[in-house]
Amino acid sequence: MAKQPPIPYDFLPEVPSLTVESDDVSDGQRMSDDHVFDDWGMQGRNLSPHLRWSGAPEGTRSYAVTCFDPDAPTGSGFWHWVLFDIPADVTELPTGAGSGDMKGLPEGAVHGRTDYGTRAYGGAAPPPGTPHRYLFAVHALGVEKLGLEGDTPSAVVGFNITGNTLARGYIAPVYET
Numbered sequence: 126m127a128k129q130p131p132i133p134y135d136f137l138p139e140v141p142s143l144t145v146e147s148d149d150v151s152d153g154q155r156m157s158d159d160h161v162f163d164d165w166g167m168q169g170r171n172l173s174p175h176l177r178w179s180g181a182p183e184g185t186r187s188y189a190v191t192c193f194d195p196d197a198p199t200g201s202g203f204w205h206w207v208l209f210d211i212p213a214d215v216t217e218l219p220t221g222a223g224s225g226d227m228k229g230l231p232e233g234a235v236h237g238r239t240d241y242g243t244r245a246y247g248g249a250a251p252p253p254g255t256p257h258r259y260l261f262a263v264h265a266l267g268v269e270k271l272g273l274e275g276d277t278p279s280a281v282v283g284f285n286i287t288g289n290t291l292a293r294g295y296i297a298p299v300y301e302t
Contacts, residue, residue, distance in 0.1 A: 143294030149174035162250035173223030173246035204279035207237030249300035
């Protein structure tokens with residue numbers, strides 16, 4: 126694999142780490158077609174992966190989950206999933222919680238608009254060539270609600286997540302066509 130640029134979280138303020146695990150995706154490993162987009166010439170199942178996290182610091186009042194592709198040829202990456210206002214007592218999302226019928230989506234959680242223009246998980250869909258990294262991040266937040274609507278642009282949601290993050294962890298699987 127060609128040398129990749131640093132993970133984009135390297136330039137954000139340093140915060141303690143959360144442990145993030147998944148039954149579906151692993152660091153540096155290829156994502157299955159279950160988590161690949163089902164449009165734009167892709168034939169995946171477009172299911173958000175299972176995620177589980179632990180190690181949140183005292184004062185955590187909610188969580189946000191994001192999926193970002195820093196390797197997208199846009200100059201600004203690509204937001205595949207923006208989920209926030211997840212209650213502080215939730216520490217796991219089942220496969221598919223962010224897509225389809227949203228079974229397992231915690232009550233009160235808000236889907237932000239992705240770069241696909243939807244308010245749901247949108248799977249991997251890179252152009253042919255170099256593998257892309259998909260950063261599934263969990264952010265422990267010091268506020269119960271971000272106070273944003275679901276149609277707020279992902280960059281604005283990301284700004285508000287960053288400003289309220291107490292701890293962060295991620296898994297970075299890859300996918301290429």
